[in-house]
Amino acid sequence: MPKININKTELVWLGKYDEEGKLNPVERPGPYPFQIVEVINKPRTGKEVGQGTLFDYWESDEGNTFEEGWRNKLIWGDNKLIMSSLLEKFAGKINLIYIDPPFATGADFKFRIQVGEEAEEITKEHSIIEEKAYRDTWGKGLDSYLQMMYERLVLMKELLAENGSIYVHLDWRVGHYVKVMMDEIFGYENFRNEIVWCYSGATSPGIKVLARRHDCILWYTKSDNYIFEPDRIRQEFSEASKRMEGRKKIFHHGKEEVTITLPEKGKFPEDWIYIPTGVAMINERVGFDTQKPEALLKRIILASSNPGDLVADFFCGSGTTLAVAEKLGRRWIGCDLSRYAIHITRKRLLDIENSKDLENEGKKYGKKARPFEILNLGKYERQLWQVKTFTNKDEKQALFEYLAFILKLYGAEPVRGFTHIHGKKGNALVYVGAVDSPVTIQECIDAIKDCKSQGGKELHILGWEWEMGLNDAIEEIAKKEGVKLKLRIIPMDVLDKEAVKKGDIRFFELAYFKVDIKTKGREVEVELKDFVIPHTDLIPDEVRNKIKKWTDWIDYWAIDFDFKSDTFHNGWTSYRTKKNRALNLKATHTYEKPGKYKIFVKVIDIFGIDTSQIFDVEVK
Incomplete structure (x- = not known):
């Protein structure tokens, strides 16, 4: 443990300070350009400018309101990289952040999937990327979890607007640690409330603890000048009290008489709320065990943002925050590491078209979700990995080591002397695509020619991404040349040292x-x-x-x-x-x-x- 000078009250964990007692700075990798993978609910106008590439690059020039052409954003990738890249355009511009980070269980990365028309249910296990995230988060116990949260909360503060609020949803395992951490990051004076959300559910028989029936939500603000509109979330009076709305009532306080007027809009909202799960959420459930009710997010968004404000959720999971923000007429940005979570959120937003509970602000913009984009940083994460893995070498040597690394994982041996043949596996020759661009049809044609020139009958092409429409076109060309062609995806797992060490890498066909x-x-x-x-x-x-x-x-x-x-x-x-x-x-x-x-x-x-x-x- 490094020796540090104690001059303030703070939470300390392994990794916060270096060996000399200096605070380890929060890395801000990038910024990397976002790739627009898909645009939804925005018909073509004929004015789009084609880039002639697999992706467009988002430049954040669409304005700050729906009227100026803003498009909501659903981003797949590591939220640390995403937030760091958002800083360039969004520092100080997000009005409300809500996050529901992992609580300390593997359930945070598991989903229940329905299959086919009969809705047969299976459990989707972690992907290797999600498994890596789980190991990064809990691999060193509480220390690595706190480091993960610290790095991300620092970035969130920088993204938060001066009138902004952040709500962090936690449970009994980690809530008290994160509370002390947030006092340091956001300031003890900017702590507004600890909100207790109570729910109901089944209790395991024979359990030796009191039944757990609540989570805690920590609410901090960026400054004293923050948005809070209690009238939007006032709770109704009981039936007995409703006859007293708007009327004066006299209370005796010692020797004094105190006269108050009961508010007409219901009682002032409290920091203790009961919103049930279970049957109450039956129509919202999309297969996530950690899914939160829309009523809870509606309360937070109404209280701490205005119509048109920007709301963000950097652990968006099943997309509850984004769906509610959409219905309430707020702009939003959401991201998640799980590709499946992004897909489920996309479907949930599309289904708003059939929703009957669009709020007034949402109805202003039509009966379906406003245009939104799906983006990622995938290519640039790989570039970052390549830089970290093969640094301090000249370009030729770095390329050789990259090819040797991928070939070894594939079970192939390197070969020299060819431009489009890099290795050999049994009787098959192997070509490896670049780390920062999709494999093109022309690359495949060149590899097929090299293979044929050596009398090869089988060719395996490994790639991270593939030019659109490549599959059918290249299969026909390979057949004409008498070459058996296999296309294999280089899995993202190769970025994970632990997966590589364990031999967990598998190359799938397209x-x-x-x-x-x-x-x-x-x-x-x-x-x-x-x-x-x-x-x-x-x-x-x-x-x-x-x-x-x-x-x-x-x-x-x-x-x-x-x-x-x-x-x-x-x-x-x-x-x-x-x-x-x-x-x-x-x-x-x-x-x-x-x-x-x-x-x-x-x-x-x-x-x-x-x-x-x-x-x-x-x-x-």
Whole structure:
């Protein structure tokens, strides 16, 4: 433990100070540009500027209100990297932050998934990325948890507006530690309340503790000038008291008479609230054990933000904060490390179109969720990993070590003397894609030519990401050249030293699907005909046994009928909900003008992983 001078009351843990007793600074990696993966509920206007690449890059130039073109943002990735990258444009601009961080159990990363039309239920275990996050959070016990929270809370303070509030939802295991930490970060004087949320639920028989029936929510502000509107969340009087609303009442206080007027809008909100879970949340449940009720978030958002304000949740999970902010007419930013959480949140926001509980501010903007974007930082996380892993070497040496590293994990040996062949595994030759760009069709063609020139009959291509539409096109080319081609995804697990050490790395084939496209005049019909997950042998029996037909693998599919080689615009979609498990396998669209168009089809499986293809059509 480093020797430190104690000159204030504070919480100390291993990792907070260095060996010389100096406070370890909070890293602010980046900023990295956000990649726009998908735009939802925003029809094409014809004014979009195509980048001609796999992604657009978001520059945050859309203004600060809905009227100025603001789009809400759902971001997949590590929230530390995301918040650090948001600082450039959003420091001091977020009016309300609510977070529900992990409490100390693996349940924070587990979800219940419904499969197929029969809604067969399975439990989705951690992905390797989520497992890594769990190890990073709890690998060194409480010390690593507190370090994780400290780094993120410091960044949240910088993002918070001067009139902003932050609510941190915790339970009996870590709440008291985080309270002392937040006193240091936000200032003891800016602590406003400890809110007690009480709920009901079953109790395990024979348990040797008092039944746990509440969580705590710590409320801090950035300054004394903060938003708080109690009239919006006043609680109704009991029936007996309602006859007294607005009337004067005299109380005797010692020898004095005190006259008060009972408020007409209900009693002042208290820091103790009862909002049940269980049956009360039956219509909200999306399979997350840690999901919180919308009524709880509605209370917080109404009290501490105004319509049009910016609300953020950096551990958004099932998307409760974002869904409620949407219904209440607030702008929002949400992020999560789980790809599946992002997918479930996307569906939840899309389903607001059918919601009957849009609040007045939400109704101003229509009967469905306003346009929002799905973004990620994935490519730049890999670049950061490459820099950290292969530093202090010249470019040629760093590239060689990167290739050798990936080939070793794949069970292949390096070979020299070729531009587009990097290794050999058995009788197959191997090509490894770059760390910072998708594998292109031209790269595959060049690798196939190199393979054929050496008399090779089998080629494996490893890539982090793949050019849209590559799968079908390159398969046909390889067949003509007499080369058996296998495309494999380099998993994000290779970024994790522990997973590498344990030998947990598996390279999966790309999933693929078939569609039938028919045109009649200016009308086009797209029918989904098949979907194949090649690596089913690596999927647990519990899951495979629930699959009755190929459509059971699919949870969602969407189409951009006029793809401009820029960003996928979700123009049509069909997805399974808790109430409606059916999937519409046909989509039709009528073009305004004849011509040649690109149709971008995206299919998302039950694990939240997407597969995409692009098709060229001509309508007359």
